[in-house]
Amino acid sequence: MDSLTHFRSMDESTPAEWALIARSTQGDTTGAADQALAMLQRLKGASLCMPVDPLEHSLQTATRAFKDGADEETVVCALLHDIGDLMAPQNHAEFAAAILRPYVSAENHGVVLLHEIFQGYHYFDKVGLDRNLRERFRGHPSFEKAAQFCERWDQAAFDKDYRSMPLGEFEPLLRRVLGRAPYTANATPHVDYMGFRINMTPGEGGHGRG
Numbered sequence: 001m002d003s004l005t006h007f008r009s010m011d012e013s014t015p016a017e018w019a020l021i022a023r024s025t026q027g028d029t030t031g032a033a034d035q036a037l038a039m040l041q042r043l044k045g046a047s048l049c050m051p052v053d054p055l056e057h058s059l060q061t062a063t064r065a066f067k068d069g070a071d072e073e074t075v076v077c078a079l080l081h082d083i084g085d086l087m088a089p090q091n092h093a094e095f096a097a098a099i100l101r102p103y104v105s106a107e108n109h110g111v112v113l114l115h116e117i118f119q120g121y122h123y124f125d126k127v128g129l130d131r132n133l134r135e136r137f138r139g140h141p142s143f144e145k146a147a148q149f150c151e152r153w154d155q156a157a158f159d160k161d162y163r164s165m166p167l168g169e170f171e172p173l174l175r176r177v178l179g180r181a182p183y184t185a186n187a188t189p190h191v192d193y194m195g196f197r198i199n200m201t202p203g204e205g206g207h208g209r210g
């Protein structure tokens with residue numbers, strides 16, 4: 001592949017080369033929506049021992065949100081909330097939230113981030129856990145919406161007889177949301193150069209120091 005830049009290390013790179021790189025990442029030129037669609041397709045037929053496969057669960061969650069009159073961004077969050085089921089089964093909510101964070105509101109980012117614990121309200125008591133673990137997040141700005149997301153759409157989306165909308169019907173919504181300029185929908189601290197944005201909150205909220 002012919003490259004427009006020629007450095008062997010970042011130390012060698014030039015401002016002109018970074019200008020080229022930054023231009024190539026504006027808008028959805030890196031294909032975030034295409035990547036998300038491909039990841040969703042890979043969920044098809046995956047056996048997680050659930051009544052429906054994770055693609056059908058995702059479509060069913062998004063369809064229920066759509067038919068409930070949820071806004072476009074929320075429907076896209078519903079569609080992608082389990083996109084990490086195969087790659088990151090132990091922290092799939094963090095995985096999806098990280099992908100969505102640049103493009104959605106802080107509230108919706110929180111909904112996706114919290115859904116792994118909040119869906120437990122609907123089954124944790126069946127596996128020996130406290131179904132009210134979500135109470136640790138009482139007061140979180142996304143608490144109410146995350147509870148509603150799980151109750152009305154996520155936990156209800158395992159019905160093999162439900163008629164979900166096909167993935168193609170969600171594609172325009174997905175392309176619009178993932179095609180937004182990063183971090184215009186929320187106030188995530190970031191540095192901005194030449195239109196390229198880097199999240200300045202890596203590891204936020206988890207790592208104790210000493």
Ligand SMILES: [Fe+2]
Nearest residue numbers: 057081082154
């Ligand atoms: Fe889910």
